[in-house]
Amino acid sequence: xxxxxxxxxxxxxxxxxxxxxxxxxxxxxxxxxxxxxxxxxxxxxxxxxxxxxxxxxxxxxxxxxxxxxxxxxxxxxxxxxxxxxxxxxxxxxxxxxxxxxxxxxxxxxxxxxxxxxxxxxxxxxxxxxxxxxxxxxxxxxxxxxxxxxxxxxxxxxxxxxxxxxxxxxxxxxxxxxxxxxxxxxxxxxxxxxxxxxxxxxxxxxxxxxxxxxxxxxxxxxxxxxxxxxxxxxxxxxxxxxxxxxxxxxxxxxxxxxxxxxxxxxxxxxxxxxxxxxxxxxxxxxxxxxxxxxxxxxxxxxxxxxxxxxxxxxxxxxxxxxxxxxxxxxxxxxxxxxxxxxxxxxxxxxxxxxxxxxxxxxxxxxxxxxxxxxxxxxxxxxxxxxxxxxxxxxxxxxxxxxxxxxxxxxxxxxxxxxxxxxxxxxxxxxxxxxxxxxx
Numbered sequence: 001x002x003x004x005x006x007x008x009x010x011x012x013x014x015x016x017x018x019x020x021x022x023x024x025x026x027x028x029x030x031x032x033x034x035x036x037x038x039x040x041x042x043x044x045x046x047x048x049x050x051x052x053x054x055x056x057x058x059x060x061x062x063x064x065x066x067x068x069x070x071x072x073x074x075x076x077x078x079x080x081x082x083x084x085x086x087x088x089x090x091x092x093x094x095x096x097x098x099x100x101x102x103x104x105x106x107x108x109x110x111x112x113x114x115x116x117x118x119x120x121x122x123x124x125x126x127x128x129x130x131x132x133x134x135x136x137x138x139x140x141x142x143x144x145x146x147x148x149x150x151x152x153x154x155x156x157x158x159x160x161x162x163x164x165x166x167x168x169x170x171x172x173x174x175x176x177x178x179x180x181x182x183x184x185x186x187x188x189x190x191x192x193x194x195x196x197x198x199x200x201x202x203x204x205x206x207x208x209x210x211x212x213x214x215x216x217x218x219x220x221x222x223x224x225x226x227x228x229x230x231x232x233x234x235x236x237x238x239x240x241x242x243x244x245x246x247x248x249x250x251x252x253x254x255x256x257x258x259x260x261x262x263x264x265x266x267x268x269x270x271x272x273x274x275x276x277x278x279x280x281x282x283x284x285x286x287x288x289x290x291x292x293x294x295x296x297x298x299x300x301x302x303x304x305x306x307x308x309x310x311x312x313x314x315x316x317x318x319x320x321x322x323x324x325x326x327x328x329x330x331x332x333x334x335x336x337x338x339x340x341x342x343x344x345x346x347x348x349x350x351x352x353x354x355x356x357x358x359x360x361x362x363x364x365x366x367x368x369x370x371x372x373x374x375x376x377x378x379x380x381x382x383x384x385x386x387x388x389x390x391x392x393x394x395x396x397x398x399x400x401x402x403x404x405x406x407x408x409x410x411x412x413x414x415x416x417x418x419x420x421x422x423x424x425x426x427x428x429x430x431x432x433x434x435x436x437x438x
Contacts, residue, residue: 011152016202017143023198024136025159027094030191031129032167034101036249036271037175037184038062040264041108042118043253052258053385058115059250060381062122069126070133081134090139091199093132098192100125105185137346142205151289153347158282158339160346165278165335168249172268181264232352234411235298235345238404242302243338245399246309248331250380254389259316260324273328274335281339294344295417299408301340306400308334313393347420 011017042062046055070077081089100121107113137156144152174183249271256267290297312330316323383392408415 009148011144011148011155014144016205017140017152019198019201020139020143021155021159023090023094023195023202024156025163026191026198027097027132027136027195028160028163029167029170030101030188030195031097031125032164033171033174033184033191034104034125034167034188035066036168036171036252036267038104038118038122039250040172040175040253040267041113042115043257045113045115045118047257052254056251056254056381056384056389058381059253060385062119063250063381065119065122066126066129069123070130073127073130077131078134080131081138086135086139086142087199087202087205089131089135091196093128093135094192094196094199096128097125097132098189098196100128101185101188101192105182105189108182108185109180111180139205143202149351153351156346158285158343160342162275162278162282162339165275165339168252169268169272169275172264172271176264176268229352230411231295231413231417232349234407234414235348238298238302238407238411238414239341239345241403242306242341242400245396245403246306246334247380247396248309248312248334248393251384251389251392254384255327259389260327262324266324269324269328270331273331274338277332277334277336278339281336281343285343290344291419293418294348294420295414298341298344299404299415301337301344302404303401305334305337305341306397306404308337309397309400310394313390313397317390348417351420 012021039059039062042058043055046058050058103117104113104121107117140152140156141149170187171184174187175181177183252267252270256262256264256270260266262269308330312327312334315326315330319326380392380396383395387395
């Protein structure tokens with residue numbers, strides 16, 4: 001009598017993965033709730049003594065200060081994630097971020113917030129996030145059986161992306177609805193504490209094979225792998241350039257304060273709009289997981305992202321009577337398209353990378369994500385100081401569209417990616433099917 005092997009449980013039925021998922025989600029929400037408020041405080045404090053272009057340059061500086069620690073430490077963070085217990089790396093980095101949130105909460109509540117404090121904490125956060133990213137990304141595959149790994153990676157990607165989008169919305173809301181404007185930081189402190197508690201609940205897990213090669217060689221091997229795997233390289237760099245150019249988070253305080261004139265309350269709506277789009281896409285994926293034509297669909301989603309960004313930037317020019325409403329709608333579409341793209345990109349990168357190299361490849365991926373986010377914020381702020389906020393958005397959104405078209409031809413492996421399964425996995429499945437027939 002033939003017996004069929006029992007299917008592995010859904011990832012969320014596995015206690016270790018469930019704790020990990022909650023930890024990553026709450027940490028990501030807390031991080032991004034802080035980022036939007038840090039930007040708003042930098043801009044509003046700067047505007048007390050500076051012109052709009054000068055204050056926009058301060059927004060660029062805060063993004064640069066968050067990016068530099070990650071850029072300088074990326075080779076080391078990937079090596080650390082592949083060499084040491086990833087659980088403890090995540091626990092330590094979350095603790096550091098909790099301390100940062102508490103400092104900002106007290107500074108805002110007591111009324112001694114200043115630009116030097118904001119800039120100093122930004123550097124501290126950059127260091128903590130530099131080590132957290134590769135460890136969190138590489139830990140997920142250690143917690144589940146191989147046959148449910150695609151689902152686990154999708155869930156992990158969704159927790160990160162939804163947290164990235166929802167965080168700014170919650171940050172703006174709690175900032176504008178608390179008398180001392182410290183609510184967002186207190187929320188972040190609580191969420192970091194919850195994330196740390198969940199990480200402490202993760203039991204011992206198997207460690208990936210450790211290379212005996214010298215640390216420098218292991219770091220170089222990780223970079224070589226990214227350079228040689230054209231699909232991984234193409235997906236990583238597509239996100240790097242598209243979001244680097246078309247990111248609008250750094251400019252939301254300018255649009256809220258000086259263009260739409262809607263204040264902190266309006267800022268919370270602008271920050272919430274991408275959250276709504278991302279949540280809708282995540283809900284759809286939870287019922288109808290993406291399985292076919294993943295590469296072409298990712299390219300289309302990035303094109304939509306760039307187009308929606310352009311519409312946001314010129315809403316007050318083309319439809320002045322409903323400029324704020326159109327801008328909110330455009331940001332919602334951009335958030336949904338970004339969620340769609342990141343879901344595919346993160347799944348492809350994780351599934352096409354060997355476990356023993358996931359930390360190092362994850363570090364490279366995080367570097368590009370940070371470059372597209374924090375360094376993108378610096379680019380947006382500095383560009384807005386020269387061209388104005390509208391010019392910065394138009395250049396960025398148009399640039400993202402051009403980059404996507406170029407990547408379609410420079411990296412044909414992206415448009416040829418039909419499923420999430422690597423070629424070797426598909427060949428193994430075909431061989432087993434043939435053996436069964438024979």
